[in-house]
Amino acid sequence: MSGTVTSTWVRLCALDDLFVERGRAALLGATQVALFRLADGTVRAVSNYDPYGDANVLSRGIVGTKMLADGSEVPTIASPLHKQAWDLRTGAVVETQGKDERPIPVYPVAVDEGQVLIKWKDA
Amino acid sequence: MPPVTPLSPGRVVVVGAGMVAHRFVESLVARGGADMRVTVIGDEGRHPYDRVGLTSFFSGRTPDELTLARDPFEDPRVTLVPGDPAEVIDRERRTVRTASGAKHAYDALVLATGSFAARPDVDGADLPGTFVYRTIDDLDALTAFVARRRAELGRPLVGRVVGGGLLGLEAAGALQGLDVECTVLQSGTHLMSAQVDRAAGEVLGRLITQRGIGVRTEARTTRIDPDRSGCVAGLELRDGSYESADVVVFTVGVRPNDTIARGAQLESAPRGGVIIDEACRTSDPAISAIGEVASFGGRCVGLVAPGYAMAEVAVDRLLGGDATFLGFDESTKLKLSGVDVASFGDAMAETPGALDVVYTDPVAGVYKKLVLSDDAKTLLGGILVGDAAAYGSLRPLVGGALGADPAAYLMPADGVEAPTGDLPDEAVVCSCSSVTAGRIREAVRDEGCADATEVKACTKAGATCGSCFTMVKKITAKQLTDMGQTVSNAMCEHFAMSRRQLFDAVLVSELRTFSAIIERFGHGRGCDVCKPTVASILSGLVGEHVLDGETQTLQDTNDHVMANMQKDGSYSVVPRMPGGEVTPEGLIVIGSVARKYGLYTKLTGGQRIDMFGARLEQLPDIWRELVDAGFESGQAYGKSLRTVKSCVGSAWCRYGVLDAVGMAVRLELRYRGLRSPHKLKLGVSGCARECAEARGKDAGIIATEKGWNLYVGGNGGFTPRHAELLAEGLDDDGLIRAIDRFFMYYIRTADRLQRTAPWFAELEGGIDGLREVIFDDSLGIAHDLDRAMARHVENYEDEWAATLADPEKLKRFESFVNAPDTADPSLAYVAERGQVRPASADEKRDGAVMIAGTTLEVRR
Ligand code: SRM
Ligand SMILES: Cc1cc2nc3c(=O)[nH]c(=O)nc-3n(C[C@H](O)[C@H](O)[C@H](O)COP(=O)(O)OP(=O)(O)OC[C@H]3O[C@@H](n4cnc5c(N)ncnc54)[C@H](O)[C@@H]3O)c2cc1C
Ligand code: SF4
Ligand code: FES
Numbered sequence: 001m002s003g004t005v006t007s008t009w010v011r012l013c014a015l016d017d018l019f020v021e022r023g024r025a026a027l028l029g030a031t032q033v034a035l036f037r038l039a040d041g042t043v044r045a046v047s048n049y050d051p052y053g054d055a056n057v058l059s060r061g062i063v064g065t066k067m068l069a070d071g072s073e074v075p076t077i078a079s080p081l082h083k084q085a086w087d088l089r090t091g092a093v094v095e096t097q098g099k100d101e102r103p104i105p106v107y108p109v110a111v112d113e114g115q116v117l118i119k120w121k122d123a
Numbered sequence: 124m125p126p127v128t129p130l131s132p133g134r135v136v137v138v139g140a141g142m143v144a145h146r147f148v149e150s151l152v153a154r155g156g157a158d159m160r161v162t163v164i165g166d167e168g169r170h171p172y173d174r175v176g177l178t179s180f181f182s183g184r185t186p187d188e189l190t191l192a193r194d195p196f197e198d199p200r201v202t203l204v205p206g207d208p209a210e211v212i213d214r215e216r217r218t219v220r221t222a223s224g225a226k227h228a229y230d231a232l233v234l235a236t237g238s239f240a241a242r243p244d245v246d247g248a249d250l251p252g253t254f255v256y257r258t259i260d261d262l263d264a265l266t267a268f269v270a271r272r273r274a275e276l277g278r279p280l281v282g283r284v285v286g287g288g289l290l291g292l293e294a295a296g297a298l299q300g301l302d303v304e305c306t307v308l309q310s311g312t313h314l315m316s317a318q319v320d321r322a323a324g325e326v327l328g329r330l331i332t333q334r335g336i337g338v339r340t341e342a343r344t345t346r347i348d349p350d351r352s353g354c355v356a357g358l359e360l361r362d363g364s365y366e367s368a369d370v371v372v373f374t375v376g377v378r379p380n381d382t383i384a385r386g387a388q389l390e391s392a393p394r395g396g397v398i399i400d401e402a403c404r405t406s407d408p409a410i411s412a413i414g415e416v417a418s419f420g421g422r423c424v425g426l427v428a429p430g431y432a433m434a435e436v437a438v439d440r441l442l443g444g445d446a447t448f449l450g451f452d453e454s455t456k457l458k459l460s461g462v463d464v465a466s467f468g469d470a471m472a473e474t475p476g477a478l479d480v481v482y483t484d485p486v487a488g489v490y491k492k493l494v495l496s497d498d499a500k501t502l503l504g505g506i507l508v509g510d511a512a513a514y515g516s517l518r519p520l521v522g523g524a525l526g527a528d529p530a531a532y533l534m535p536a537d538g539v540e541a542p543t544g545d546l547p548d549e550a551v552v553c554s555c556s557s558v559t560a561g562r563i564r565e566a567v568r569d570e571g572c573a574d575a576t577e578v579k580a581c582t583k584a585g586a587t588c589g590s591c592f593t594m595v596k597k598i599t600a601k602q603l604t605d606m607g608q609t610v611s612n613a614m615c616e617h618f619a620m621s622r623r624q625l626f627d628a629v630l631v632s633e634l635r636t637f638s639a640i641i642e643r644f645g646h647g648r649g650c651d652v653c654k655p656t657v658a659s660i661l662s663g664l665v666g667e668h669v670l671d672g673e674t675q676t677l678q679d680t681n682d683h684v685m686a687n688m689q690k691d692g693s694y695s696v697v698p699r700m701p702g703g704e705v706t707p708e709g710l711i712v713i714g715s716v717a718r719k720y721g722l723y724t725k726l727t728g729g730q731r732i733d734m735f736g737a738r739l740e741q742l743p744d745i746w747r748e749l750v751d752a753g754f755e756s757g758q759a760y761g762k763s764l765r766t767v768k769s770c771v772g773s774a775w776c777r778y779g780v781l782d783a784v785g786m787a788v789r790l791e792l793r794y795r796g797l798r799s800p801h802k803l804k805l806g807v808s809g810c811a812r813e814c815a816e817a818r819g820k821d822a823g824i825i826a827t828e829k830g831w832n833l834y835v836g837g838n839g840g841f842t843p844r845h846a847e848l849l850a851e852g853l854d855d856d857g858l859i860r861a862i863d864r865f866f867m868y869y870i871r872t873a874d875r876l877q878r879t880a881p882w883f884a885e886l887e888g889g890i891d892g893l894r895e896v897i898f899d900d901s902l903g904i905a906h907d908l909d910r911a912m913a914r915h916v917e918n919y920e921d922e923w924a925a926t927l928a929d930p931e932k933l934k935r936f937e938s939f940v941n942a943p944d945t946a947d948p949s950l951a952y953v954a955e956r957g958q959v960r961p962a963s964a965d966e967k968r969d970g971a972v973m974i975a976g977t978t979l980e981v982r983r
Binding site: 056061065075083 | 185187190191192193194576579580586616617638647648649650651654655675676677679680681683684688690691692739935937938939940941942945947948949964
């Protein structure tokens with residue numbers, strides 16, 4: 001692969017466009033992102049694509065938490081198709097429903113003056 | 124760098140990336156040291172996949188879903204080289220050369236090249252239109268050929284499967300799934316002659332014929348002819364007869380893929396296969412062979428379980444252990460849906476002095492045989508055709524005492540309680556992964572597995588073909604109980620109580636938001652299990668709109684957007700049609716909505732119409748048109764009332780004694796929108812002929828000369844059960860009061876996702892107890908139940924009409940926050956029988972017959 005890949009912050013929406021603990025999808029070129037505003041005020045962005053169900057649906061799943069083996073509690077999203085769940089911070093699978101592990105991409109987001117920004121790579 | 128441990132296998136090269144290679148790698152990475160390097164060379168160009176499940180390809184499983192667990196191959200010590208056949212083994216230099224010219228050096232070499240599917244040695248066996256049935260590529264080619272040939276010939280195709288074994292029957296089912304009319308040609312006297320005796324084979328033949336697949340026995344193919352275009356046109360049989368054929372699939376057996384081993388002068392068996400000893404070593408101690416390519420005791424066996432056993436032996440030996448391969452377990456169960464066949468142990472009664480006990484019911488198409496030792500005490504094997512329910516419990520008993528009168532095992536299903544968790548420790552429960560009952564108990568006792576799913580993950584029992592999983596569950600539950608553990612009733616990690624306990628807690632505490640409830644009774648922020656449950660409980664107690672306030676965040680996407688999510692992320696739309704009644708005007712509106720939005724349209728099993736393929740952002744527009752025409756939400760999505768199925772009843776039918784449709788409509792309008800632990804269905808029949816199948820419903824109502832008979836606790840679905848008679852001869856109001864109380868009592872006390880049938884089965888006091896609660900108010904709650912239902916009826920509003928009137932709620936339906944009306948660009952459809960369906964992963968990749976969105980015109 002050649003050429004440099006640069007990243008810029010891209011505005012997606014206003015913070016108020018997001019509902020607490022209910023995701024929304026956003027479209028960046030051909031990529032679909034799922035945005036989540038959590039109860040503690042943080043915003044998380046992960047891929048909208050469910051690698052188990054082969055469909056762009058994660059923004060429509062249920063937001064929750066999961067206690068990991070080390071006792072820490074992480075925010076999660078469960079797919080509405082077959083209930084696999086991922087850690088919203090890292091994209092790691094926390095519930096495979098007996099399948100193999102298929103993590104999802106996560107994207108850095110920031111909230112600035114009430115606007116939600118995502119760090120996006122220019123092609 | 125850590126020092127090389129004495130047991131390190133060093134550089135391991137595996138040739139063949141099939142099922143057995145997969146198991147080998149999985150086990151090796153789990154047990155081997157940090158410094159080993161494993162290279163797996165495969166020629167299929169794919170990650171190892173589930174060949175046993177290959178036929179499910181035709182029921183819509185994608186190659187991706189067939190893929191076996193990827194994680195062993197993501198281990199940094201493992202490299203997969205796909206799509207590059209190994210060609211030459213240089214035993215002196217210890218290298219393997221592949222077709223691309225790459226050389227892989229090894230300290231230990233493992234051959235796992237499996238078998239290839241044979242074609243019969245007759246003229247024409249390689250014509251276009253003839254196929255074998257072994258790999259995903261074979262099935263892809265078959266599917267593509269059938270589609271092309273059907274278009275070319277402009278008529279339905281005729282298919283012939285040559286070979287009537289297990290695989291032949293699977294292939295025939297697959298052809299039938301492709302709408303190819305199909306006959307199996309078996310050269311022997313009966314189907315599956317390798318596994319079952321003639322009597323069983325004949326029963327099986329009849330069952331297969333009933334499924335619309337032709338069967339010809341003693342039909343040996345002698346020649347295959349092409350038509351003018353060069354494609355296959357027909358086959359000649361030994362008796363001189365002729366069968367026309369547009370497509371032919373050979374399932375005449377497999378041959379070990381031992382070319383590369385022969386090239387390297389490894390000793391091989393006269394009938395093919397690389398000879399191995401009980402350590403799975405070939406004649407070169409640095410080379411082992413496992414799976415179908417390995418010949419042990421003069422035989423190669425085409426089943427996955429012995430291959431897995433060999434893989435474990437080979438790993439153990441590489442790591443310095445002394446495990447041995449003991450021989451083949453040839454138990455099999457046919458996966459062809461709808462036809463049960465199983466054969467296990469010494470099915471053909473070849474043990475000297477063996478006795479058989481046979482039960483047959485030719486009318487029902489059942490044949491069962493147990494093979495016993497000469498003293499009739501030890502189970503040696505058996506054959507089950509037409510009803511293989513006992514397979515899971517009988518197979519582990521092979522070699523052990525039967526413990527009961529053999530005849531009892533053979534009687535129709537509910538005759539005898541199958542043996543449960545009391546199997547001896549050494550009995551093999553899961554033959555795919557050779558897991559014993561003792562191993563399962565150990566996983567529960569010593570490794571802390573708390574349920575059958577954890578046992579599966581930890582031991583692999585039940586993880587391959589799944590036929591043993593019920594048994595695994597029973598043993599696990601028994602072991603947990605023996606250890607004095609109650610099987611936990613915690614709903615999920617956030618609430619340590621059952622739905623029923625939580626319902627009472629919410630009722631008593633009068634808390635009305637999820638945040639308050641979880642703070643008081645649970646911990647964390649919930650999950651996809653407890654959130655919808657709390658939403659359902661609150662809906663019964665508060666009765667607010669599903670999208671009001673915080674409640675909207677608790678709902679599954681189905682309840683959230685009031686439609687059912689489909690496999691591709693689009694939704695289905697089901698307007699309510701009470702009692703299955705619809706006016707011609709209503710039908711026209713549905714037809715024009717479906718046409719306008721390009722929705723796939725189908726009658727449901729619940730007597731109404733479903734329209735599929737609506738996108739999130741289209742739902743409000745579609746519903747506006749439906750609501751304007753007088754339709755309302757059918758709640759096909761919620762855990763709530765679904766439909767009240769009805770026969771036409773006394774209004775038209777010459778046998779009807781009461782107005783079944785009228786009552787069905789009244790009941791459907793009364794209970795519509797009622798949220799409950801699981802869905803609710805009713806049925807109303809106008810007389811005892813029961814055309815509405817009411818006794819398969821949660822509440823079934825049957826008209827009699829004396830009034831309505833009410834049956835409760837019926838179920839279709841996974842475990843069908845007939846409803847039981849609760850009361851006879853009720854008048855209209857008496858009927859409704861009884862159903863009101865029955866439903867409300869169930870809603871208050873059932874567990875999450877527990878339908879009325881299992882709830883009723885566990886109910887203390889059974890039907891008499893229920894009668895007392897409902898008619899004699901034995902618990903003193905009848906008044907509360909009546910009031911709760913009255914509140915439901917009063918508060919009912921159509922969720923869709925209410926949503927359309929509220930701009931805030933409509934925001935939920937924007938497809939993208941930054942592009943509210945843009946359609947999901949990943950959706951793709953193909954045309955089928957004049958309508959659309961989601962494109963499969965392969966169709967999307969090919970980009971062939973694609974339609975971008977459902978609204979484009981579909982060609983017939
Ligand atoms: C559409 C329909 C099939 C059809 O094309 O005919 C259907 C489709 C679904 N059924 Fe069904 N069932 C349909 C009639 C039935 C029937 C027949 C009946 O109602 O007379 C049964 C057996 C009767 C029974 O329920 O006792 C039935 C037993 C099930 C079950 C098994 C329930 C059980 O107790 O074992 C499930 C799974 C579940 O609910 O957990 C299920 C689940 C589903 C789901 C919701 C699966 C899902 O989550 O996607 C499907 C959603 C369809 C959709 O998107 O609209 N469906 N399903 C039928 C809709 C009827 C309607 O008008 O609402
Ligand atoms: C439709 C179907 C249904 C079946 N159902 C059952 C069932 O119900 N129960 C059961 O027990 N068994 C069943 N089987 C059989 C089961 O799939 C096999 O026993 C099992 O796959 C054997 O595993 P293996 O690894 O030995 O061989 P395979 O899975 O065939 O793997 C061998 C791999 O090695 C590759 N290969 C060969 N030569 C080379 C080379 N020179 N270089 C690189 N790669 C090479 C092959 O292409 C293949 O990918 C079924 C098989 C089929 C086709
Ligand atoms: S159940 Fe009785 S009334 Fe209803 S359609 Fe059948 S025969 Fe007629
Ligand atoms: S017997 Fe096949 S998974 Fe257990």
